[in-house]
Amino acid sequence: MKSIILATTALTLVAGAALADGHAKTIRMGTEGAYPPYNFLNDAGEVDGFEREVGDELCARAELTCEWVTNDWDSIIPNLTSGNYDTIIAGMSITDERDEVIDFTQNYIPPAASAYVAASADADLTGGVIAAQTSTIQSGYVAESGATLLEFATYDETVAAVRNGEADAVFADKDALAPSVEESGGELMFVGDDVPLGGGVGMGLRESDTELKEKFDAAITSMKEDGTLNAAIIKWFGEDAKTYE
Structure with a gap:
């Protein structure tokens, strides 16, 4: 299992999955690191790609300190639910079947x-x-x-x-x-x-992390409204990629 962890710069240290109990915790952003241009490891061994750019921006807007963790795709949901990281941001399409096991934010890539x-x-x-x-x-x-x-x-x-x-x-x-x-x-x-297929790509979270979901949903909404998300989609997927109206 790949397990490179990279700290990102954020605005303020606040609570993560344990937001409600008042104890500050870094949010661990789980991705695959092997699905370009969504996510991949660059020549320096760092998580890169569309989701790294968007995820860092979401963390900054939500005033969260985030770290990036890579995990093999076939165990990415079990390792979220078992607490090895706090989100999945890995090109994961929103489906009813997955939604029975984990929760999703709104999509940050429209159905494609x-x-x-x-x-x-x-x-x-x-x-x-x-x-x-x-x-x-x-x-x-x-x-x-x-x-x-x-x-x-x-x-x-x-x-x-x-x-x-x-x-x-x-x-x-x-x-x-x-x-x-x-x-x-x-x-x-x-x-x-x-x-x-699917309902677009969203961030996966544990069903108990409702406050964390709300923070990321608000950040995604703000990126949609100011055009930042569309700009990132076009940058990584090209001018013909489907964007938000």
């Missing part, structure tokens, strides 16, 4: 498309082998589509499976796939139709 990427324009999307990251809404969709689901622990492994011929296509967030397609030099391409 998932898509298929393959090495051939005639890839079999309905009867072939489709790679997807485990425990994602995309893997659930593939499992019910009639195709053969091939799951991997990380996003990079799903793309590698297409490159090496292990899978006919990969199914993931279109915003995450776009850089892989662009950087492939024509080796990879979008195929088939886009598929809308």
Whole structure:
């Protein structure tokens, strides 16, 4: 398990998950660090990407001191509920199934498309082998589509499976796939139709942390209202990315 922790600059030290009892506590922001451009580790080994930029800004607006913690995707919810960190900010789509286990803030990325990427324009999307990251809404969709689901622990492994011929296509967030397609030099391409899934991307929190949720919701609202959030979305995902009106 990856466990790099990096302190961020914030305005004021206030309470975290234990806000209600009056004891100050640093908020630990849990992310994967392996899903660019949402989140990744840069050359210095630090959490970087869209969610690092947005998360730091949210912490500053909420007057919270935050640290960044990385955790493997397939155990990211259990480690939140067990108290290893206080939030999930990791490209996690809001779904009814997840909402039964944890709570979510409002979304900080609007509902967007998932898509298929393959090495051939005639890839079999309905009867072939489709790679997807485990425990994602995309893997659930593939499992019910009639195709053969091939799951991997990380996003990079799903793309590698297409490159090496292990899978006919990969199914993931279109915003995450776009850089892989662009950087492939024509080796990879979008195929088939886009598929809308989920209720946008939000921060996950323990259901008991209602005050912390309120603080982050207010900060997200302020970033939407002043255009800061849209600017970050365009910076990291491009001019064609879906933004807030």
